[in-house]
Amino acid sequence: MAPAYHCVTMLDPALAMGAEVVLYPLNADLTPDRYRLDEVYKQSVKPVRVMVATHFFGFIQDFSWLRQWCEEKAIVLVEDCAHVLFTERDQARGAGKFGKFVASSPYKFFPSPDGGFLYAPDARRLDGVGIQSAGFLSELRGIKRSAEISREPKIRKPDIDQIDKLLDSIISKIPEPGNDRVLQRPAQSTRYSADSVRTASLRSSRWVINHSSISGNVCRRQANYRCWLKALSDVPNCHVLYPQLPEHVVPYMLPLYVDFPNPHFYWLKQLGVPIWRWDEMAVSDCQVAHDHRLHLLHLPCHQSLTGDEMNWMIAAVTKVLSLFEEEARG
Numbered sequence: 028m029a030p031a032y033h034c035v036t037m038l039d040p041a042l043a044m045g046a047e048v049v050l051y052p053l054n055a056d057l058t059p060d061r062y063r064l065d066e067v068y069k070q071s072v073k074p075v076r077v078m079v080a081t082h083f084f085g086f087i088q089d090f091s092w093l094r095q096w097c098e099e100k101a102i103v104l105v106e107d108c109a110h111v112l113f114t115e116r117d118q119a120r121g122a123g124k125f126g127k128f129v130a131s132s133p134y135k136f137f138p139s140p141d142g143g144f145l146y147a148p149d150a151r152r153l154d155g156v157g158i159q160s161a162g163f164l165s166e167l168r169g170i171k172r173s174a175e176i177s178r179e180p181k182i183r184k185p186d187i188d189q190i191d192k193l194l195d196s197i198i199s200k201i202p203e204p205g206n207d208r209v210l211q212r213p214a215q216s217t218r219y220s221a222d223s224v225r226t227a228s229l230r231s232s233r234w235v236i237n238h239s240s241i242s243g244n245v246c247r248r249q250a251n252y253r254c255w256l257k258a259l260s261d262v263p264n265c266h267v268l269y270p271q272l273p274e275h276v277v278p279y280m281l282p283l284y285v286d287f288p289n290p291h292f293y294w295l296k297q298l299g300v301p302i303w304r305w306d307e308m309a310v311s312d313c314q315v316a317h318d319h320r321l322h323l324l325h326l327p328c329h330q331s332l333t334g335d336e337m338n339w340m341i342a343a344v345t346k347v348l349s350l351f352e353e354e355a356r357g
């Protein structure tokens with residue numbers, strides 16, 4: 028069982044093992060809908076073995092009730108901490124406390140070319156997990172990639188005073204929706220690499236992760252998130268999904284719900300604002316996932332964003348969302 032709101036890479040490992048994935052419904056805040064879980068569980072033709080529960084965008088949820096629900100049914104709970112800066116610090120604050128296994132993606136928080144954590148509170152559960160070194164050539168490529176990542180600007184932005192001019196030319200055309208592919212059922216993505224399953228993360232990734240400042244990362248991400256919150260408070264046609272940033276949360280991205288994804292999402296993309304959304308998602312009868320698929324944008328709050336880059340993104344998002352489609356086309 029996996030959350031109805033998902034990116035395809037969340038389902039890939041299970042699909043690659045030949046498992047069938049059942050999507051469970053979520054509440055508006057993306058926590059599992061506990062009142063409908065039993066219904067979904069009972070509908071599953073095959074016995075349910077594993078459930079994935081996600082702390083979306085780094086907002087740590089209390090999954091103690093879910094752990095109990097899984098225990099009663101002998102389901103293995105996998106706690107998805109991909110959006111959590113998973114350190115001892117986060118563990119102390121709740122992340123990684125609920126699952127029999129905990130998976131996290133440190134490359135989302137550190138400038139490392141790859142890397143993944145698999146953690147089990149009961150270490151014996153990991154006894155059968157074997158990984159091999161990536162090999163000499165991959166390690167060399169990893170060093171090159173680490174050097175490139177450290178030099179790359181996080182966003183390629185035009186001047187702030189060019190936004191209006193650029194926007195004028197963008198809004199004069201009808202937005203092209205791109206390849207909006209709806210998956211009728213969970214399907215493995217082309218990004219999945221079976222080879223990487225048993226490959227250890229690169230030494231360069233481990234070096235970068237071990238030598239990065241956790242506290243600097245935490246402070247800057249929180250500051251960028253707060254900066255977005257302040258800037259977006261008066262912006263029309265949108266609302267922030269998590270408008271409070273608790274002290275213990277290290278945000279992965281800022282989830283912004285936009286009322287008119289067409290045209291606003293396309294205009295933002297065409298302006299070059301680095302935003303994401305999970306439109307390549309398998310359909311389910313979860314209304315929240317269905318709605319968020321096109322409406323929920325993920326805005327960056329990465330620690331390496333400069334003040335200039337934040338100001339540029341804020342100016343671009345504010346200008347775009349303040350434009351109504353009719354006005355803009357008219």
Ligand SMILES: Cc1ncc(COP(=O)(O)O)c(C=O)c1O
Nearest residue numbers: 034036037081107109110132143
């Ligand atoms: C919530 C969530 N879980 C799991 C994954 C998969 O993580 P990885 O890329 O480390 O395999 C992702 C990837 O973006 C994700 O967003």
